[in-house]
Amino acid sequence: MVLMGSRCLSAFCQRVSKMYQASLVLPEGSKVADIKCKSHRLMLDAGLIRQASPGTFHLLPLTLRALEKLIKVIDTEMRKVGGQKIAMPGMTPSSLWKTSGRYSEYGPELLTLRDRHDVEYCLGPTHEEAVTDIIAGEKMLSHRQLPIKLYQITNKFRDEMRPRYGLLRGREFLMKDLYTFDCSMEKAEETYRSVCEAYKEIFSILNLPIVQAVGATGAIGGSSSHEFHLLSDIGEDQVYHCSRCGYAVNQETVEGVPSCPDHLSQPECPMGLRQGIEVGHAFLLGTKYSKTFKADFFDEECKSRLAEMGCYGLGVTRILAAAIEVLSSDKEIRWPRLLAPYQVCIISPKEGGKESSAIHLAEWLYQDVCLHAPHLASDMLLDDRGHMTIGRRVKDASQIGYPLIVVVGKRALEADPKFEVINTATGSTEYLSKVELLQQMESIAVL
Ligand SMILES: [Zn+2]
Structure with a gap:
């Protein structure tokens, strides 16, 4: 001994x-060769994940180790921008979603369930309503208490019509969502810039080539947004990307080929259309939710004002799979070095x-x-x-x-x-x- x-x-x-590593167990009737997505195939093949139902996966020991390391990186950077970690229930009363109007906007992608009292809940894909309801409950909130920056890293749900590509597009996934409440638009913009910088820092620590693209505001709503993409042929977003200055914009937001903001100084900016896996997003929400839920505070003159909000997501399980997608060969998994199990x-x-x-x-x-x-x-x-x-x-x-x-x-x-x-x-x-x-x-x- x-x-x-x-x-x-x-x-x-x-x-x-x-x-414990699962032996390769595929759903009945499917073959490894049928799996077009590299990260999905490699993770199944190496026994890192096992499918539980279409679009849901068991994360096995090695995957969880890598995921916990990723969470460490995210927690550190969120703390640096003043984020405080909380955990909200996965179940959000549907009434909150009806109040915001997103209940019908999301439609069938929103997973719902009913309790024994016939009260309906949504299994949240995001938590704008829930978090704004918390802050709205503070009746005597002072400008001195702002900004408030709350984030969580919890499982989120989306009833995808066609869940696919393993952890890249599942029905249940781990997401980091940060919600910020500032006392003015100016302060909210400051917060927005600092969180975008934190995101870039996270991907730089992981040595992943992130592309920050001007984004569509979509179902979340709000005034401005950026998306964070890892470029890959399996990606489902079309992104115009300049390989020289790095400027990028989601195709959905523009008509025709856009030009870089510094186009004049670099007249030959090569703007190409690439596919991207969206791994993060940032939205400046303004007062869209604070107005609906009356999340207000008292300013210096003791006047009631609505909080200026922002929301910031990172697809945690998706980052892991996307990293494997862009770093691995057809046969061998490569991780961002710090995340290797x-x-x-x-x-x-x-x-x-x-x-x-x-x-x-x-x-x-x-x-x-x-x-x-x-x-x-x-x-x-x-x-x-x-x-x-x-x-x-x-x-x-x-x-x-x-x-x-x-x-x-x-x-x-x-x-x-x-x-x-x-x-x-x-x-x-x-x-x-x-x-x-x-x-x-x-x-x-x-x-
Ligand atoms: Zn350019």
Whole structure:
């Protein structure tokens, strides 16, 4: 038994042999080849998700780890813009949706249910009504208490006619929605700019090439909006995008090909029509909802005024799937590095093989990394499925996309032991001594 301090290594070592991954189970009558969407196919194939019903999915352990990391990034950036996290019920009384007029606007996409008292509820796709109702309940709200910025990361519902593309267009999905209440339009615009910057920061941390496009206001309503897209052929939005200055606009909002605002300084701005996956949006709502629900406050002169609102969404599960969509090859998943479910996967030798006497070395290496790079302790996996060949397990690890794969093979038994280190992001392989390997481990950043 290998001991680390007083703790038994096996007690905290994360082992692939103990990890639950669903075997590929497709709905009856469908084949992997039928799945056109890469992220959907790869996630099913690697056992990361399992379909529960059309458009709803079980998120399995590896996916949830990646999702929790993404939530960490989002929480940090929301806090920086003054966001306070709350959780509103998934059930919103339909009466609130009828008051705002969105009950009929949404139509059959709105999932509803009735309780035993025959009261109808909507399973909210967004929560403008619910959150405005909270603030409207504050009868003595002062301008000194504003701005109020409330956000949540909860499951949302949309009864899609044709749910498709896995986590990209489901009927139940995880969304971050922020609602802001400011005392003037000027302040609301300031908030709007700061949240758009926060969104850009989130995608920059994830190293994802985000495109911020002038958007349509659509069913949410309001005066101005931006959409955040990851460009991909599977995307369902058409976006004019300038590859030189980055200016972008949703096709729905313009007639003909638009030109960039700095078109005069760069006369040859190449504006191309691309498909985008919308992963975020920002709306300046003005008083559309605060007027309906009487969400007001007292200004400096003790006069009642309506709050100026904004709402800001991020499709959390959709970001994860869209990132896989744009970063992966046809066969292997690649994550934004910080979101990979585990940063390192150590592969032990095959049992009964020539190098089976090196099996203990894999456990020792795991322990050494925990001591020298303790920040990696919970981000490291040991593929101890010794009944499988090393090659098969390297293939698995590469398919799931752990950024670093460390193979403890026969060269680990040499007088000058070396470990095979595969960097899945660059595709490079090198042989490192334990000292060199531990140095590299120390430099790996984790969330
Ligand atoms: Zn341009």
